Amino acid sequence: MSLLRDALIVFLKELICFVRDRNIVINTILMPLFLYPTTFWVMNQIMLLQQGAVQQQVSKVAIVNGDQLPDLMDVLSDTDMVELVKGWAPVSSEGVDVLLDIREAHYNADNPCFKIKLDYDQANDYSIAAKKKILTVLDQFREQILLSVTLVHDIPSVVVEPFTVEIIDIASDQKMGTYFISLLLPMMIIIMAAMGTFYPAIDIIVGERERKTLETTLLSPTSRLAIVIGKFCAVVLAGIVAVFLNIVALALTAAHTLFLMAGNGSVGFSLPLKSIPLILLTTVIISACFGAACILIASYARNFREGQSFVTPFFILSFQPAIVSALPGISLTTGLAFVPVANAALMFKEIINDEYHWDKIALVLFSLVLYTGIVLIAAACRLKNENTFWREKSETLKKSFHLSQRFQFWRKP
């Protein structure tokens, strides 16, 4: 009994320590309670909305030999969200979403027999949605024909096949590979930029304070701004290196994954050459933004462990918007160009697919630079404040933003 009693005493003491430990409260209680459910609920809602939006999108359908099937033309004309184009047109992002080519059509009520060739692009979200829509219409049309045939001739519906549909994916292996890469790579770049800056950003202030090396550096005649810039650049470089190495590793290992995903033995992918400078530039800006944000958040921590628990929720939240790049049908709009992280992810996706909307790209770069600048100034203000370097006790947000401390930034150190 004494053993159990003592164990209980220790257990209760540990519980008291747990609830008084900010790291445990954040990671064990607050994160599961609020962060993950909220994040995943929001993402789920966005996905459902987006899927609905894609289905509601007007699909452009070209029909070759459509005049031979007036009934089908009538059904398609009556279908909502379908725009018919008579005659041949290419399936592409600028052309139509689906091409229907009606062949061997000897249609009459007694002997219905025709073949429909459906061309679509598996690497195009709108084309996939249009294909789904058209197949539903064709199924309904088949039911209609079967009903009339079985009623007139008393033939069991199971033995009648009024038409066949041949579905052809026009996307090349290369295009499919690039499509899959465009779903993965934007998220990878953003997650890796965040991960690459995560530890260095915590280490440069909190880690150094803990190791008692920060004061040694501050005692040199170098300006504090130079120290901050030097440290910040190191953090950004860590983010860039992480992204670069991950892209290389992804490129080396993705072929097998692509093979499995596409179900085809000859999948490949390529990055348009002109996309690379833009991807690199954006990676630098994104890394700078994450780096500055992580430094800013970590500066409120007393030690490395606390720094980790402060930055982790931000880290998880920050790359959630990148998931939009993997959702069907979301493209870069003027509004989305101002949504941090999501804008970069969508821009990456489009340029990987060799689509360049320079006005939107300019907006994305402008907004990213703007946000980075704001976070960087906030981080610099924080690091200019002498309390950031000496703080060893808990600091409330109210105290952190105390006016007398804020104005110290504008004084020469």
Next chain:
Amino acid sequence: MTAMIDAQKLTKIYLDKDRGEIRAADEVSFSCRRGEIFGLLGPNGAGKTTTLRLLSTVIRPTSGKAIINGYDIMTQPEKIRASIGFLSATTGLFPRMTASEILYYFGRLHHVPAAELKARVEKLVQLFEMEAFLDVRTDRLSTGMKQKVSIARTLVHDPPVLIFDEPTVGLDILVTSVMMRFIQSCKEENRAVIFSTHIMSEAEKLCDRIAIIHEGRIHATGNLSELQSLTGKKFLEDIFIHLINRAEQDLTHEPV
């Protein structure tokens, strides 16, 4: 002789959520000449570190001023930091860098010309017998070796002013002895030295003049004989306790 360090009413006030206004340094005034070791003697939390950090310009005073080597701490902080060597228990060494890398790094941050820096590092390595561990990462060094690297780091830019903030805390008797000899040698090299400690024997042994600091205020300054005549006590420990008790009585009777 002109003072190398001249502190005038240095005050640092912190606002604490629970305790309100805290005067970590309260109108601290003293001076220190070349070739002099000036001691700041006080218990833990007396304001020694705050005062020395104010002098080293890593924190800014709420009021008051100080001139070091002719430079003002408020307007010429970078020149001040170039003039001082600061060593304390909180000035650690980068664990993932070697002794040599650390010396060159700080030499460059102090803008010591390359050729001069090389000669300076070689001299310090020889002086502190660091040849054997010069290229070893500092996290693999013993406490004594680390202390030697720290001292060399403090001297790499050949500063005329040296500030030591409780430099013997946590050191064993042998390393403490090295440290004490080094501080004594700084006096012989005609540098101005400020030395803070709460260990009476160290202050008694090293300091030409001593300031007794408590609750952020200096309560008495002078050499040992001056402090003896001021308090009527013979030993520094008794002098210290006498002054601290008197200061606390003054605080208790201070009108609100």
